[in-house]
Amino acid sequence: MTIARVQAFPVRYPEPNNDGKVRSLCLVRIETTDGVVGWGEAITGGQAVSLATAFLVERHLAPVVMGRDERDVPVIWQAMRDATYWDGNGGIVTFGISAIDMALWDVSGRAAGLPVHALLSDRAPTPVPACASTILATGDLERIGDEFAGFVAQGYRMVKGGWGHDLSIAFGRDAARDLAVGRAVREAVGPGVAVILDVVALAGWDADHAITMCRALDETVGLYWFEDPLPEQDIAGYQALRAAVETRICTGEKGWHAVHFQALIDSGAVDVIMLDPAKAEGITGSWQVIRSAAAAGLAWNAHAWSSALDTAASLQLAAATDNTLLMELKPVASPMQDELVTNPIRQVDGWVQVPSGPGLGVEVDESVVRRYRFTEDDLDRSGVATA
Numbered sequence: 001m002t003i004a005r006v007q008a009f010p011v012r013y014p015e016p017n018n019d020g021k022v023r024s025l026c027l028v029r030i031e032t033t034d035g036v037v038g039w040g041e042a043i044t045g046g047q048a049v050s051l052a053t054a055f056l057v058e059r060h061l062a063p064v065v066m067g068r069d070e071r072d073v074p075v076i077w078q079a080m081r082d083a084t085y086w087d088g089n090g091g092i093v094t095f096g097i098s099a100i101d102m103a104l105w106d107v108s109g110r111a112a113g114l115p116v117h118a119l120l121s122d123r124a125p126t127p128v129p130a131c132a133s134t135i136l137a138t139g140d141l142e143r144i145g146d147e148f149a150g151f152v153a154q155g156y157r158m159v160k161g162g163w164g165h166d167l168s169i170a171f172g173r174d175a176a177r178d179l180a181v182g183r184a185v186r187e188a189v190g191p192g193v194a195v196i197l198d199v200v201a202l203a204g205w206d207a208d209h210a211i212t213m214c215r216a217l218d219e220t221v222g223l224y225w226f227e228d229p230l231p232e233q234d235i236a237g238y239q240a241l242r243a244a245v246e247t248r249i250c251t252g253e254k255g256w257h258a259v260h261f262q263a264l265i266d267s268g269a270v271d272v273i274m275l276d277p278a279k280a281e282g283i284t285g286s287w288q289v290i291r292s293a294a295a296a297g298l299a300w301n302a303h304a305w306s307s308a309l310d311t312a313a314s315l316q317l318a319a320a321t322d323n324t325l326l327m328e329l330k331p332v333a334s335p336m337q338d339e340l341v342t343n344p345i346r347q348v349d350g351w352v353q354v355p356s357g358p359g360l361g362v363e364v365d366e367s368v369v370r371r372y373r374f375t376e377d378d379l380d381r382s383g384v385a386t387a
Helices: 047-065 073-083 091-112 116-120 141-154 175-189 207-220 235-244 258-267 282-295 308-319 335-339 366-372
Strands: 003-015 021-032 037-045 128-135 158-162 194-198 225-227 249-251 272-275 299-302 327-329
Touching: 003 047, 003 091, 003 335, 003 366, 021 047, 021 091, 021 366, 037 047, 037 091, 037 308, 047 073, 047 091, 073 091, 073 282, 091 116, 091 282, 091 308, 116 282, 116 308, 128 141, 128 308, 141 158, 141 175, 158 175, 175 194, 175 207, 207 225, 207 235, 235 249, 235 258, 258 272, 258 282, 272 282, 282 299, 282 308, 299 308, 299 327, 308 327, 308 335, 335 366
Parallel strands: 128 158, 128 327, 158 194, 194 225, 225 249, 249 272, 272 299
Antiparallel strands: 003 021, 021 037
């Protein structure tokens, strides 16, 4: 079989786990000469970026992929990187590579009748601890308490909160409020549940403040890990933080490729490497980083707060390795998690099973893709949706 068709679909949807705010993605569909179909995703975020990624996939990357043997995924991955050596290394190009690579692994697994994890490793899959991951209502402590108590009632034994529905008062912007939020989460979930807190991007923390807050939050809340307290480029800051605290430190979700992640791994300052296969050069790129982290004795965590495709890809990677600590899931039903596929990924009693079907193991409902698809005509000149 060879690759016969590559299509890209910008989609947008209201995210219930973020107060209904509109998010967008770029989905990619690949079909072979024998009719085997695979799907991938780029976690593009912005609507204009989703449209630009779709254009690049179909006009620039598709010609690199068309006609190639669907089994040669790493070879095709390298060919896409070579074809974009000038305009790649992150951003829209790498979004496109990530989505195509994920779809190619889906195709390859389906053609072989095997889940992706079996193509990567002979390790037997095991259930992964599930973590309820949500955006914090930092202006309403009572709401935080109700929401997190509800997650525990659903069966979660790990919870994560970060950022904020209102970014002006997000977690990380005010020390007193941050501590109050942490206390509200801990009081809601009780002593036996693992808690993770995630600092909003661009909070502007330096190493001294990160050390102070990490110590205070760990004493008040008890953290399973502390996420993104510093910009990822501040290697010296992370080294100072790691030397001063006992808490696990996690970062990496803003990374695009192996060089960035290797710098974090080599720094000795991070305990958990965060990555997203819908951004970090797909399953092929992510697998390289995961193996490097394992060789250094580090855990990894999938960012994957997006669609069921990203979650499924992350679970396939988790099944192929033994340095995965948990899998984050959206605790409230979401269109791109629960409508996009006919077999949504859900936790049971605090655990999530790795999809066992061929490829990524999830089945896309193409009518849902069409329902949420949008075009350039749906935006005004600023790139904001007009309807």
